[in-house]
Amino acid sequence: xxxxxxxxxxxxxxxxxxxxxxxxxxxxxxxxxxxxxxxxxxxxxxxxxxxxxxxxxxxxxxxxxxxxxxxxxxxxxxxxxxxxxxxxxxxxxxxxxxxxxxxxxxxxxxxxxxxxxxxxxxxxxxxxxxxxxxxxxxxxxxxxxxxxxxxxxxxxxxxxxxxxxxxxxxxxxxxxxxxxxxxxxxxxxxxxxxxxxxxxxxxxxxxxxxxxxxxxxxxxxxxxxxxxxxxxxxxxxxxxxxxxxxxxxxxxxxxxxxxxxxxxxxxxxxxxxxxxxxxxxxxxxxxxxxxxxxxxxxxx
Numbered sequence: 001x002x003x004x005x006x007x008x009x010x011x012x013x014x015x016x017x018x019x020x021x022x023x024x025x026x027x028x029x030x031x032x033x034x035x036x037x038x039x040x041x042x043x044x045x046x047x048x049x050x051x052x053x054x055x056x057x058x059x060x061x062x063x064x065x066x067x068x069x070x071x072x073x074x075x076x077x078x079x080x081x082x083x084x085x086x087x088x089x090x091x092x093x094x095x096x097x098x099x100x101x102x103x104x105x106x107x108x109x110x111x112x113x114x115x116x117x118x119x120x121x122x123x124x125x126x127x128x129x130x131x132x133x134x135x136x137x138x139x140x141x142x143x144x145x146x147x148x149x150x151x152x153x154x155x156x157x158x159x160x161x162x163x164x165x166x167x168x169x170x171x172x173x174x175x176x177x178x179x180x181x182x183x184x185x186x187x188x189x190x191x192x193x194x195x196x197x198x199x200x201x202x203x204x205x206x207x208x209x210x211x212x213x214x215x216x217x218x219x220x221x222x223x224x225x226x227x228x229x230x231x232x233x234x235x236x237x238x239x240x241x242x243x244x245x246x247x248x249x250x251x252x253x254x255x256x257x258x259x260x261x262x263x264x265x266x267x268x269x270x271x272x273x274x275x276x277x278x279x280x281x282x283x284x285x286x287x288x289x290x291x292x293x294x295x296x297x298x299x300x
Contacts, residue, residue, distance in 0.1 A: 012040060013217060013225045018047035020232050023078045028245035029230050031081050033099045034146060034153040036241050043099040044216055046209050049089035053077045053170050056084045060185035060259050066172045075170055079255050084144030085188030088170050092162035094205050097155035102147060107131060110154040111143055117211040123200050130189060138194030160205055161197045183262030256284035
Protein backbone atom coordinates (compact mmCIF):
# COMPACT_ATOMS: atom_id res chain seq x y z
CA UNK A 1 0.00 0.00 0.00
CA UNK A 2 1.28 3.47 -0.89
CA UNK A 3 2.15 5.82 1.96
CA UNK A 4 0.33 8.52 -0.02
CA UNK A 5 -3.48 8.63 0.06
CA UNK A 6 -5.01 8.55 -3.40
CA UNK A 7 -8.04 10.69 -2.50
CA UNK A 8 -7.68 13.68 -0.21
CA UNK A 9 -9.35 17.07 -0.05
CA UNK A 10 -8.67 19.62 -2.85
CA UNK A 11 -5.19 21.18 -2.72
CA UNK A 12 -4.09 19.76 0.63
CA UNK A 13 -0.57 20.38 1.87
CA UNK A 14 1.60 17.29 2.27
CA UNK A 15 4.44 17.61 4.77
CA UNK A 16 7.10 14.89 4.68
CA UNK A 17 9.86 14.31 7.22
CA UNK A 18 12.62 11.76 6.84
CA UNK A 19 13.68 9.60 9.75
CA UNK A 20 17.03 8.93 8.08
CA UNK A 21 20.28 10.88 7.79
CA UNK A 22 21.44 8.71 4.87
CA UNK A 23 22.03 11.07 1.89
CA UNK A 24 21.27 8.36 -0.67
CA UNK A 25 17.89 7.66 0.96
CA UNK A 26 16.93 11.34 1.18
CA UNK A 27 18.02 12.16 -2.36
CA UNK A 28 16.03 9.14 -3.56
CA UNK A 29 13.00 10.38 -1.59
CA UNK A 30 13.24 13.80 -3.26
CA UNK A 31 13.25 12.31 -6.74
CA UNK A 32 10.51 9.80 -5.92
CA UNK A 33 8.33 12.62 -4.58
CA UNK A 34 9.00 14.58 -7.77
CA UNK A 35 8.32 11.78 -10.24
CA UNK A 36 6.12 9.18 -8.58
CA UNK A 37 4.09 10.54 -5.64
CA UNK A 38 0.38 11.25 -6.17
CA UNK A 39 0.35 15.04 -6.42
CA UNK A 40 -3.00 16.41 -5.31
CA UNK A 41 -1.32 19.40 -3.65
CA UNK A 42 2.07 20.93 -2.83
CA UNK A 43 4.62 18.79 -0.98
CA UNK A 44 7.17 20.07 1.53
CA UNK A 45 9.98 17.64 2.34
CA UNK A 46 12.42 18.37 5.20
CA UNK A 47 15.43 16.31 6.21
CA UNK A 48 18.97 16.34 7.56
CA UNK A 49 21.93 14.37 6.22
CA UNK A 50 24.99 12.94 7.89
CA UNK A 51 28.30 14.54 6.95
CA UNK A 52 28.55 14.42 3.15
CA UNK A 53 29.25 16.44 0.02
CA UNK A 54 26.43 16.80 -2.51
CA UNK A 55 27.37 17.86 -6.03
CA UNK A 56 25.05 19.18 -8.72
CA UNK A 57 23.79 16.99 -11.56
CA UNK A 58 26.28 18.37 -14.10
CA UNK A 59 29.33 18.85 -11.89
CA UNK A 60 32.78 17.29 -11.74
CA UNK A 61 33.73 15.96 -8.26
CA UNK A 62 37.45 16.15 -9.09
CA UNK A 63 37.03 19.88 -9.70
CA UNK A 64 34.72 20.60 -6.77
CA UNK A 65 35.96 18.47 -3.88
CA UNK A 66 39.17 17.82 -2.00
CA UNK A 67 38.77 14.09 -2.66
CA UNK A 68 41.86 12.81 -0.74
CA UNK A 69 40.71 14.79 2.29
CA UNK A 70 37.18 13.42 1.98
CA UNK A 71 38.54 9.87 1.93
CA UNK A 72 40.71 10.50 4.99
CA UNK A 73 37.77 11.97 6.91
CA UNK A 74 35.26 9.38 5.62
CA UNK A 75 33.01 12.01 4.01
CA UNK A 76 31.08 10.49 1.06
CA UNK A 77 30.18 12.33 -2.15
CA UNK A 78 26.72 12.10 -3.75
CA UNK A 79 25.28 13.53 -6.96
CA UNK A 80 21.77 15.00 -6.82
CA UNK A 81 19.18 15.25 -9.60
CA UNK A 82 19.12 19.05 -9.74
CA UNK A 83 21.68 21.48 -11.14
CA UNK A 84 23.48 24.13 -9.16
CA UNK A 85 26.67 24.00 -7.12
CA UNK A 86 28.33 21.76 -4.56
CA UNK A 87 27.21 21.88 -0.91
CA UNK A 88 28.33 20.32 2.34
CA UNK A 89 25.70 18.59 4.48
CA UNK A 90 25.78 17.58 8.13
CA UNK A 91 23.40 17.54 11.10
CA UNK A 92 23.95 21.29 11.44
CA UNK A 93 21.84 22.16 8.38
CA UNK A 94 18.23 21.88 7.31
CA UNK A 95 17.41 20.63 3.84
CA UNK A 96 14.04 21.72 2.52
CA UNK A 97 12.37 20.84 -0.78
CA UNK A 98 9.16 21.99 -2.43
CA UNK A 99 7.47 19.75 -4.99
CA UNK A 100 4.51 21.08 -6.96
CA UNK A 101 2.73 21.46 -10.27
CA UNK A 102 4.79 23.14 -12.97
CA UNK A 103 2.00 25.59 -13.70
CA UNK A 104 2.65 27.12 -10.26
CA UNK A 105 6.43 27.31 -10.73
CA UNK A 106 8.19 30.41 -9.43
CA UNK A 107 12.03 30.22 -9.39
CA UNK A 108 12.42 31.68 -5.90
CA UNK A 109 9.29 30.28 -4.23
CA UNK A 110 11.23 27.98 -1.88
CA UNK A 111 13.63 30.78 -0.92
CA UNK A 112 10.73 33.14 -0.26
CA UNK A 113 9.27 30.47 2.00
CA UNK A 114 12.55 30.05 3.92
CA UNK A 115 13.07 33.82 4.15
CA UNK A 116 9.54 34.22 5.50
CA UNK A 117 10.18 31.53 8.10
CA UNK A 118 13.38 33.29 9.19
CA UNK A 119 11.70 36.71 9.26
CA UNK A 120 9.01 35.26 11.52
CA UNK A 121 11.84 34.34 13.91
CA UNK A 122 13.38 37.80 13.78
CA UNK A 123 16.13 37.15 11.20
CA UNK A 124 16.26 39.35 8.12
CA UNK A 125 17.26 37.30 5.09
CA UNK A 126 17.53 38.45 1.48
CA UNK A 127 17.58 36.66 -1.87
CA UNK A 128 20.36 37.71 -4.25
CA UNK A 129 20.51 37.58 -8.04
CA UNK A 130 22.06 34.10 -7.98
CA UNK A 131 19.00 32.86 -6.06
CA UNK A 132 20.93 32.35 -2.85
CA UNK A 133 19.78 33.30 0.64
CA UNK A 134 21.89 35.74 2.67
CA UNK A 135 21.88 36.99 6.24
CA UNK A 136 24.03 40.09 6.44
CA UNK A 137 27.05 39.56 4.17
CA UNK A 138 27.05 35.77 4.51
CA UNK A 139 25.39 33.11 2.40
CA UNK A 140 23.17 30.84 4.50
CA UNK A 141 21.51 28.78 1.76
CA UNK A 142 21.99 27.91 -1.87
CA UNK A 143 19.29 26.98 -4.33
CA UNK A 144 18.67 24.39 -7.06
CA UNK A 145 15.75 22.97 -9.04
CA UNK A 146 14.60 20.19 -11.35
CA UNK A 147 11.74 20.49 -13.82
CA UNK A 148 9.72 17.73 -15.45
CA UNK A 149 6.93 18.19 -17.97
CA UNK A 150 4.34 18.39 -15.16
CA UNK A 151 6.18 18.99 -11.89
CA UNK A 152 8.93 20.97 -10.20
CA UNK A 153 11.40 20.29 -7.41
CA UNK A 154 13.00 23.31 -5.71
CA UNK A 155 15.32 22.85 -2.77
CA UNK A 156 17.93 24.48 -0.55
CA UNK A 157 20.35 23.74 2.29
CA UNK A 158 20.12 26.12 5.23
CA UNK A 159 23.23 26.48 7.40
CA UNK A 160 22.15 26.51 11.04
CA UNK A 161 25.08 25.25 13.07
CA UNK A 162 27.17 23.38 10.51
CA UNK A 163 30.82 22.41 11.01
CA UNK A 164 32.35 25.14 8.86
CA UNK A 165 35.87 23.78 9.35
CA UNK A 166 34.86 20.50 7.71
CA UNK A 167 32.88 22.38 5.08
CA UNK A 168 35.92 24.41 4.03
CA UNK A 169 38.16 21.34 4.16
CA UNK A 170 35.76 19.30 2.02
CA UNK A 171 35.12 21.82 -0.75
CA UNK A 172 38.09 22.45 -3.01
CA UNK A 173 39.17 26.12 -3.29
CA UNK A 174 40.64 27.32 -6.61
CA UNK A 175 43.78 25.20 -7.02
CA UNK A 176 46.27 24.00 -9.66
CA UNK A 177 44.27 20.77 -9.97
CA UNK A 178 41.00 22.58 -10.62
CA UNK A 179 42.72 24.85 -13.14
CA UNK A 180 44.19 21.81 -14.94
CA UNK A 181 40.72 20.39 -15.61
CA UNK A 182 38.69 21.51 -18.62
CA UNK A 183 35.30 20.32 -19.75
CA UNK A 184 31.58 21.06 -19.82
CA UNK A 185 30.91 20.55 -16.10
CA UNK A 186 29.19 23.41 -14.28
CA UNK A 187 31.51 25.08 -11.72
CA UNK A 188 30.30 26.21 -8.31
CA UNK A 189 30.10 29.91 -7.47
CA UNK A 190 32.23 30.53 -4.38
CA UNK A 191 30.83 32.61 -1.53
CA UNK A 192 31.50 33.45 2.11
CA UNK A 193 29.13 31.34 4.18
CA UNK A 194 27.85 31.60 7.74
CA UNK A 195 25.67 29.78 10.24
CA UNK A 196 22.36 31.16 11.46
CA UNK A 197 23.50 30.76 15.07
CA UNK A 198 25.92 33.63 14.35
CA UNK A 199 22.89 35.89 13.89
CA UNK A 200 20.53 34.25 16.36
CA UNK A 201 22.20 32.27 19.18
CA UNK A 202 20.01 29.34 20.16
CA UNK A 203 18.56 28.94 16.66
CA UNK A 204 17.67 25.28 16.02
CA UNK A 205 16.44 22.92 13.33
CA UNK A 206 13.17 22.51 15.24
CA UNK A 207 12.52 26.26 15.41
CA UNK A 208 13.11 26.58 11.67
CA UNK A 209 10.88 23.67 10.65
CA UNK A 210 8.00 24.85 12.86
CA UNK A 211 8.23 28.36 11.45
CA UNK A 212 8.55 27.00 7.90
CA UNK A 213 5.36 24.98 8.32
CA UNK A 214 3.46 27.93 9.76
CA UNK A 215 4.44 30.25 6.89
CA UNK A 216 3.78 27.56 4.27
CA UNK A 217 0.29 26.93 5.62
CA UNK A 218 -0.44 30.67 5.86
CA UNK A 219 0.63 31.11 2.23
CA UNK A 220 -1.96 28.48 1.24
CA UNK A 221 -4.88 30.02 3.15
CA UNK A 222 -4.43 27.64 6.06
CA UNK A 223 -5.15 24.52 4.00
CA UNK A 224 -5.05 21.28 6.03
CA UNK A 225 -1.68 19.54 6.31
CA UNK A 226 -1.19 15.80 5.91
CA UNK A 227 1.98 14.70 7.75
CA UNK A 228 4.00 11.75 6.52
CA UNK A 229 7.10 10.18 8.04
CA UNK A 230 9.43 8.55 5.49
CA UNK A 231 11.39 5.63 6.94
CA UNK A 232 14.00 3.45 5.21
CA UNK A 233 12.52 0.21 6.53
CA UNK A 234 9.10 0.97 5.06
CA UNK A 235 9.85 3.05 1.96
CA UNK A 236 10.32 0.17 -0.47
CA UNK A 237 6.92 -1.30 0.48
CA UNK A 238 4.99 1.97 0.82
CA UNK A 239 6.51 3.94 -2.07
CA UNK A 240 6.08 1.97 -5.33
CA UNK A 241 9.22 2.07 -7.47
CA UNK A 242 11.33 3.61 -4.71
CA UNK A 243 14.07 0.97 -4.82
CA UNK A 244 14.97 2.03 -8.35
CA UNK A 245 15.78 5.54 -7.12
CA UNK A 246 17.65 4.29 -4.07
CA UNK A 247 19.80 2.00 -6.24
CA UNK A 248 20.51 4.93 -8.55
CA UNK A 249 21.87 7.17 -5.79
CA UNK A 250 24.07 4.35 -4.48
CA UNK A 251 25.51 3.43 -7.87
CA UNK A 252 28.90 4.26 -9.35
CA UNK A 253 27.13 4.88 -12.66
CA UNK A 254 25.29 7.89 -11.20
CA UNK A 255 27.92 9.14 -8.75
CA UNK A 256 31.01 8.94 -10.98
CA UNK A 257 30.22 7.89 -14.56
CA UNK A 258 27.60 10.67 -14.83
CA UNK A 259 30.45 13.24 -14.67
CA UNK A 260 30.64 15.19 -17.95
CA UNK A 261 33.70 14.20 -20.02
CA UNK A 262 36.80 16.24 -19.20
CA UNK A 263 40.50 16.65 -19.91
CA UNK A 264 43.37 17.17 -17.49
CA UNK A 265 46.52 18.94 -18.71
CA UNK A 266 49.58 19.83 -16.70
CA UNK A 267 53.38 20.02 -17.04
CA UNK A 268 56.41 19.33 -14.91
CA UNK A 269 60.20 19.35 -15.40
CA UNK A 270 62.08 16.09 -15.92
CA UNK A 271 65.81 15.78 -16.58
CA UNK A 272 66.02 19.35 -17.77
CA UNK A 273 63.06 19.05 -20.11
CA UNK A 274 59.46 20.17 -19.65
CA UNK A 275 56.95 17.32 -19.92
CA UNK A 276 53.39 18.10 -21.02
CA UNK A 277 50.84 15.59 -19.72
CA UNK A 278 47.29 15.09 -20.98
CA UNK A 279 44.50 12.78 -19.81
CA UNK A 280 41.07 12.34 -21.42
CA UNK A 281 38.42 11.15 -18.94
CA UNK A 282 35.09 9.71 -20.10
CA UNK A 283 32.43 8.12 -17.89
CA UNK A 284 34.71 8.68 -14.91
CA UNK A 285 37.53 6.58 -16.40
CA UNK A 286 40.80 7.58 -18.09
CA UNK A 287 40.31 6.73 -21.77
CA UNK A 288 43.59 8.07 -23.12
CA UNK A 289 46.84 9.49 -21.79
CA UNK A 290 49.86 11.02 -23.46
CA UNK A 291 53.00 12.92 -22.62
CA UNK A 292 55.13 15.12 -24.86
CA UNK A 293 58.62 16.50 -24.36
CA UNK A 294 60.34 18.88 -26.77
CA UNK A 295 57.56 18.23 -29.28
CA UNK A 296 58.29 14.48 -29.21
CA UNK A 297 55.64 12.09 -27.92
CA UNK A 298 56.79 9.69 -25.21
CA UNK A 299 54.76 7.02 -23.44
CA UNK A 300 53.28 8.22 -20.10
